[in-house]
Amino acid sequence: MKPAPFEYVRAASVRQAVDLLARHGPEARVLAGGQSLVPMMNFRLARPPCVVDINGIRELDYVRREDGHVAIGALTRQSTVEHSDLVRTHCPLLAEATRLIGHATIRHRGTVGGSLAHADPSAESPATLLALDGEVTAVGPEGERRIPSGDLFVGFCATSLVPGELLTEVRIPVTPPRTGWAFLELTRRHGDFAIVGVAALVTVGRDGTCADARLALCGVAPTPIRCDDAERLLKGTRLDQQALMDAADAAAAAADPSDDLHGSARYKRRMVAVFAQRALRGALQRIGGLQ
Numbered sequence: 342m343k344p345a346p347f348e349y350v351r352a353a354s355v356r357q358a359v360d361l362l363a364r365h366g367p368e369a370r371v372l373a374g375g376q377s378l379v380p381m382m383n384f385r386l387a388r389p390p391c392v393v394d395i396n397g398i399r400e401l402d403y404v405r406r407e408d409g410h411v412a413i414g415a416l417t418r419q420s421t422v423e424h425s426d427l428v429r430t431h432c433p434l435l436a437e438a439t440r441l442i443g444h445a446t447i448r449h450r451g452t453v454g455g456s457l458a459h460a461d462p463s464a465e466s467p468a469t470l471l472a473l474d475g476e477v478t479a480v481g482p483e484g485e486r487r488i489p490s491g492d493l494f495v496g497f498c499a500t501s502l503v504p505g506e507l508l509t510e511v512r513i514p515v516t517p518p519r520t521g522w523a524f525l526e527l528t529r530r531h532g533d534f535a536i537v538g539v540a541a542l543v544t545v546g547r548d549g550t551c552a553d554a555r556l557a558l559c560g561v562a563p564t565p566i567r568c569d570d571a572e573r574l575l576k577g578t579r580l581d582q583q584a585l586m587d588a589a590d591a592a593a594a595a596a597d598p599s600d601d602l603h604g605s606a607r608y609k610r611r612m613v614a615v616f617a618q619r620a621l622r623g624a625l626q627r628i629g630g631l632q
Contacts, residue, residue, distance in 0.1 A: 342383050342384055342385065343383065344379075344382035344383055344385065344388075345382070345385055345388045347382075347388075347389055347390055347391060347392055348365070348390060348391040348392070349391075349392050349394065350365075350391065350392070350393055350394065351393075351394045351396075351397055352393055352394065352395050352397065352398060353397050353398065354398060354400070355398060355400070355401070355480055355507060355509060358371070358393055358395050358398065358507050359480055359481060359482060359505065359506075359507055361391075361393045362393055362504075362505045362506075362507065363482050363505050365390065365391035365393070366390070366391075366504075367504035367505070368389055368390055368391075369389055369390065369391040369392070369393055370387065370389040370391070370392050370393070371392075371393050371395055371455075371458070371507060372392045372393065372394045372395065372396070373395055373396065373415070373416055373452040373454060373455035374418070374419075374450040374451040374452040374455045375450065375455075376443070376447050376450055376451040376455070377455070377456075377459045377461070378392075378455075378459075395416060395507070396416070398416060399416075400414070401414040401415050401416035401417075401454070401509055401510075402414050402416045402417050402418075402421075403417065404417060404421065404422065404425050404427055404428060405427070406427060406431060406515070409514060409515055410512045410513060410514055410515060411427065411428060411431050411432050411435075411512070411513045411515060412510055412511070412512050413428075413453050413510065413511045413512075413513070414453075414454075414509070414510060415452060415453060415454025415455070415458075415477075415507075415508045415509050415510060415511065416452050416453075416454060417452060417453045417454075418448065418449060418450065418451065418452060418453075419439050419442055419447075419448040419449075419451045419452065419453060419456070419466075420445065420448040420449045422435060422436065422439045422453060423436060423439045423440045423448060431515045431516060432473065432513050432515070432516055433516060433522050434469060434472065434473060434516070434522035434523075434524060434540060434542055435469055435473065435513060437522065437523070437524045438465040438466070438468075438469040438524040438540060439465070439466070439469075441465050441524065441526060442456070442464070442465050442466070443532050444531075444532045447532075453466065453511055454477070454508040454509070454510075454511065457470060457477060457493070457500075457508060457511065458500060458502060458508045459498060460493075460494050460498050460499060460500045460564070461498055461534070462494075462497060462498070462559060462560065462562060462563055462564050462565055463534035463535050463536075463538070463559055463560040464534065464535075464559060464565075465524065465526070465535065465538060465540075465559060467490075467493075467494055467559065467564075467565040468538055468539075468540045468557040468558060468559035468565040468566075469524065469540050469557070470490040470493070470511070470513070471490045471491065471494075471540070471555075471557040471565050471566070471567050472540035472541070472542050472555040472556065472557035472567070473490075473513045473514065473516075473540075473542065473555070474489075474490065474513075474514060474555070475490045475511060475512060475513040475514070476488060476489045476490060476511075476512050477490070477493060477508050477510065477511050477512070478508070478509050478510040478511075478512070479502055479506040479507065479508050479509065480506065480507050480509050481503060481505045481506035481507070482505050485509075487512075488501060488502075491567065494564040494565055495564070496563055496564060497563040497564070516542070517544055517553075519544055519545050519546070519547075519552075519628055519630075520542060520543065520544040520545075520553075520628065521542075521543050521545075521623075521624035521625050521626070521627035521628040521630060522541065522542050522543075522624050522627065523539075523540075523541045523619075523620040523621070523623035523624040523627070524538070524539070524540050524541070524620070525538070525539050525541075525616050525619055525620045525623065526538035526539070526559075526560070526616070527560075527612050527616060529603065534560065535559050535560040536560050536603045536604065536609065536612070537558070537559075537560050537561055537598075537609055537612040537613055537616055538558065538559035538560050538616075539556065539557070539558055539592070539613070539616045539617050539619075539620040540555070540556070540557045540558075540559075540620070541554075541555070541556055541617070541620035541621050541623070541624045542554070542555040542556075542624065543555075543575070543580070543621060543624045543625055543628075543630070545580065545625070545628060545630040549579060549580075549630070550577055550578060550579055550580075551575045551576050551577060551578055551579075551580050551584075552576070553576065554571075554572045554575035554576055554588070554621075555567070555572060556568040556571050556572055556588070556592055556617060556620075556621070558592065558595070558596060558613060558617075560598075560609075561596040561597065561598040561609055561610070561613055562596060562597040562598065563597070566595060566596070566597075568588075568591060568592040568595045568617075569595070570591040570594070570595060571588040571589070571591035571592040571595065571617070572588075574587050574588045574591055575588050575621075580621075580625055580630060585618050585621045585622060585625075586618060588617065588618075588621060589613075589614045589615070589617040589618035589621065590614055592613055592614065592617040593610045593611065593613040593614040593617070594610075596609065596610050596613045598610055598613075
């Protein structure tokens with residue numbers, strides 16, 4: 342199929358993109374990598390009257406470390422993040438999750454900001470941002486603001502970005518020492534969206550107890566979710582097999598899956614427990630922290 346008729350405009354700067362979005366109204370859409378928008382337009386699931394192409398805004402393409410964070414421009418390609426030594430060193434969970442996104446051709450075009458703004462609940466990037474306590478920067482007619490990851494995802498493929506705002510940057514705290522990580526997912530085939538996905542991050546103190554734990558899920562709710570109860574069970578405890586099982590069961594209880602052609606809600610909830618336990622174990626094995 343072909344898309345419905347639309348107007349196409351290119352932006353050369355962030356300010357110009359914001360002005361164009363304001364001029365063309367709330368139904369205008371931003372074109373970055375196009376890996377979600379273009380198929381939706383071709384199937385006429387999306388019919389924007391205007392598409393604002395931001396690929397010419399080179400100022401939004403970077404990966405750098407600043408102020409204890411890794412800052413990533415919204416137009417940075419996923420393949421750049423996947424292979425970045427800086428990301429692998431300071432935010433290794435992000436590098437591991439990014440390599441699971443689709444196929445290499447998709448990652449060469451897909452952008453970091455585009456995936457987060459699209460907010461597909463089965464995608465890897467939104468859950469990873471939650472697990473890493475990251476935030477995004479958005480610029481709109483009223484100026485610039487930062488949005489914590491916990492406030493960004495508000496519904497199925499919906500964010501707290503308001504019409505006319507452009508996501509410009511992603512900021513992620515540098516992963517502290519003695520921290521293990523893992524991203525695991527259940528898919529029908531390599532490159533498919535996750536039926537169940539788990540992002541895990543565990544920091545172990547010098548006394549062998551859990552100093553911090555992060556656990557986030559994708560594919561099992563209308564939005565990516567943080568497993569707060571599971572994290573509370575882990576913090577301050579000695580991380581043995583029973584502790585991991587209890588946390589995994591709490592993660593399964595936090596999930597809100599639905600029945601579909603990939604499986605029943607009961608099956609998916611069970612897979613959350615299985616994959617959460619595996620992810621936590623894998624994270625701890627990276628730092629030799631499993632009792």
